[in-house]
Every structure is written in C-alpha cells, then in structure tokens.
Amino acid sequence: MITIKDIAKLAGVSYSTVSKALNDDPRIKPATKQKVLAVAEKHQYRKNMLARQLSTGRSNIIGFVLDELSNPLFSNISGRLHTELKKRGYQMILVVADDGVDVFSQLRVDGCILWDYALDNREMFWKKFATLNMPCFVLGTDEAPNSPYIKIDRKEGLFKAVEHLKSLGHSRIGFIGNSQHVKLEGYREALQRTGLDFNEDHVLPAYSSWEDGYFAIRNHAFGADSPTAFIGLNNLVTRGALRALLEAGYSVPSDISLIGYDDLPDMQYAEVALTTIGPPLDELAVQAAELIVSLIRDEQVDVPVVIQPKLNLRNSTAMCRQ
Known part of the structure; x- marks a missing residue:
C-alpha cells in the first residue's frame, strides 16, 4: 500500500506538503495540490484512519445510532446527515440500536448522535452509553435527557x-x-x-x-x-x-x-x-451536524435546539362536504 512518504517522493514535495494537500489545506498552492492528488489517485492511495487517529488523536468519524432501518424516514435523515458531516470534514458510521456502544468504543469515534426511540430499559441503556466518554447528544427526543439534545416539537x-x-x-x-x-x-x-x-x-x-x-x-x-x-x-x-x-x-x-x-x-x-x-429534514441534518461538531470542539452551545414541523400542502385535503 502506497504511503504519504511514497507520494511525497513521487511528487517531489515534502511529507508535510502531501499531508496538507490531502487534507485540503488552503495554504497549499492549487498547482501543488493538483500534482499531489494526481499522484495519489494514480497509485490508489487511501487514507489510513487508524494512523491519522494515532497522530492527531482524532478519527474524524461521527457515529449515528438508529433503532431500525425499515422506515424511509431514517434513510432520508441518514443521507442528509452524512452529507452535512462530510461538508464539515467528518465521515459517518451508522449502527443499529445499542450495538453502537461497542462499535464506537473500538473505533474511538470523535462523537455520536443517538436517534431517540422507545427502549425497554432506558435507564440501563443510558448508563451503558455514558461509558463512551465522548461528545454525544440525542436527536428527535421529546424528553429532557441529561445531555444536549435536539427536540422536534x-x-x-x-x-x-x-x-x-x-x-x-x-x-x-x-x-x-x-x-x-x-x-x-x-x-x-x-x-x-x-x-x-x-x-x-x-x-x-x-x-x-x-x-x-x-x-x-x-x-x-x-x-x-x-x-x-x-x-x-x-x-x-x-x-x-x-x-x-x-x-x-x-x-x-x-x-x-x-x-x-x-x-x-x-x-x-x-x-x-x-x-x-x-x-424539515434538511434543517434537522444541518442542526445535528453543527451541534455535534461544536460539542467535539468544546464550543459553547445553546441547547435544546427545537425544530418546528412544517405543514406541506398537497392534494389530499379538501373542504368537508358534510
């Protein structure tokens, strides 16, 4: 597997220049960036997330926990959230129910978002989830959990x-x-x-x-x-x-x-x-992405964030005839 050092040698630039180019650092000249990316693409370079995590302490991965995938609502939310996180330099991993606790612990994700859903033993789940020791929040809850959250009214x-x-x-x-x-x-x-x-x-x-x-x-x-x-x-x-x-x-x-x-x-x-x-699902995704990134950066946040539902008029309602 080709490494950053290999790319630096082939492109005739320094190791740090390659690293900055691959991470879209604005300080790199466009021509240099294009040269580095061309070499990386030619030799099918893939970022080593584990190596980056060891060197930076960050994985740039966000976990998203759902309880089921059969409802098209969740695929729509997941797709929009993935897009918004990617704009902010993060990848998203989707897991189902509390399997996320073990997965996220092993991958050492930077933060996680939990879609609120009915649990047989909510208190036990929260205790287990709290062991992650990372920025987390609940999306779509109607309650007030002991953490930041986004509420849908x-x-x-x-x-x-x-x-x-x-x-x-x-x-x-x-x-x-x-x-x-x-x-x-x-x-x-x-x-x-x-x-x-x-x-x-x-x-x-x-x-x-x-x-x-x-x-x-x-x-x-x-x-x-x-x-x-x-x-x-x-x-x-x-x-x-x-x-x-x-x-x-x-x-x-x-x-x-x-x-x-x-x-x-x-x-x-x-x-x-x-x-x-x-x-509005686009607004929901934007607010969720902004909140988790702010929590990861340890920035001041105003919570809860409240999303107001919107009435979308089409053809299935009309004046009552009775």
Whole structure:
C-alpha cells in the first residue's frame, strides 16, 4: 500500500506538503495540490484512519445510532446527515440500536448522535452509553435527557395539522396509530386547543408499518359519525391508510381528507399527493451536524435546539362536504 512518504517522493514535495494537500489545506498552492492528488489517485492511495487517529488523536468519524432501518424516514435523515458531516470534514458510521456502544468504543469515534426511540430499559441503556466518554447528544427526543439534545416539537406539528383540517370545515378528525404516546397526546391536545371533541373511537389502532395503516382503515366500521379526515402516525402508516381508503371506494380528498406525519420526497408521489406535517429534514441534518461538531470542539452551545414541523400542502385535503 502506497504511503504519504511514497507520494511525497513521487511528487517531489515534502511529507508535510502531501499531508496538507490531502487534507485540503488552503495554504497549499492549487498547482501543488493538483500534482499531489494526481499522484495519489494514480497509485490508489487511501487514507489510513487508524494512523491519522494515532497522530492527531482524532478519527474524524461521527457515529449515528438508529433503532431500525425499515422506515424511509431514517434513510432520508441518514443521507442528509452524512452529507452535512462530510461538508464539515467528518465521515459517518451508522449502527443499529445499542450495538453502537461497542462499535464506537473500538473505533474511538470523535462523537455520536443517538436517534431517540422507545427502549425497554432506558435507564440501563443510558448508563451503558455514558461509558463512551465522548461528545454525544440525542436527536428527535421529546424528553429532557441529561445531555444536549435536539427536540422536534411534534405536538405543535399536530396542532398545525388539526388546525388546517378544521379550517376546511372538518370537525370529526381521526388519528391512525396509537404506538407513539407523544403524538397521540399531541393529537388530543390539538383537538382541545381548537375546540373539537375527542372521541376514543376515532383513534384507529396501528403501530408503525404500512400494513398497520392499511388494516387500520380496512378494519374500521365507517358510519355516519366516522371521521371525515384522518392524520397518520407516520409516513408508512399514512401510505397504507391511503391505499385502503382508495380500495374501499373512497375519494381522497373529496370523501375523506388525509394528512401524514413525516414529510418525505415520496409522499408527493403517492396515489394522491399527500399533505404532510413534519420537521424539515434538511434543517434537522444541518442542526445535528453543527451541534455535534461544536460539542467535539468544546464550543459553547445553546441547547435544546427545537425544530418546528412544517405543514406541506398537497392534494389530499379538501373542504368537508358534510
């Protein structure tokens, strides 16, 4: 494997010049940088992260912990976060659930970001995670953990969704999904804030998958008092519910309006372009990248950072006909 010293000899420059050129140091002349990079590319040079870590004490790697990968939301967030970290000179490693503790310890990553999710034993997990002894923060939490965090104001987002539907004349607004307490609580509070009644029968049981949303609608006995509009727990549940409504012969939005939580690119390409409420993912990624880099550099940070969900109007909501 070619080394920096080999590149220096072939390019006719010093070891330090090669190091600076490979790290995009602005003090290196463009012509010299191009010469060094050409030699490195010709001989297929690859940076040795372990060697860099030993010499600098930094790996320039950030860990990102998720609990599952099946939801397209997480692939979208991961992709955007990777892009933002790369702009700041860092690479990202993605791991699932608490496997990250062992992986990050071995790699000695510079910092880690944890997506907040339901844990069977949250206290034990945090104790284990605290042993990493590195800058960390929680992304997307609704609680106040004993660390910096970025909060998504899900309750305010659901209020915006309910408020929009009420402005269209809907007074019976249902919710598809009962697996996320903060969203269900936000839905109830939004009804209260807008002067609408809560009806337990208008909450359709569903967990978080496409199938859950589909069968929640399929199993619901529609009648005269059924909701004229629904809000889906997440993008998958909403897409499943939309398919079930269309198969049952309902027109969306003429018969029933539908809003999905999470705004992903594919929501606009559903059978009916879906109106959504959710955090702007680009802003979420930028804020997360800036926060972890600031923590690594031991800079003063203002936390928590609060992300406000945005209502994205498309074709799945309309004036209530009843």
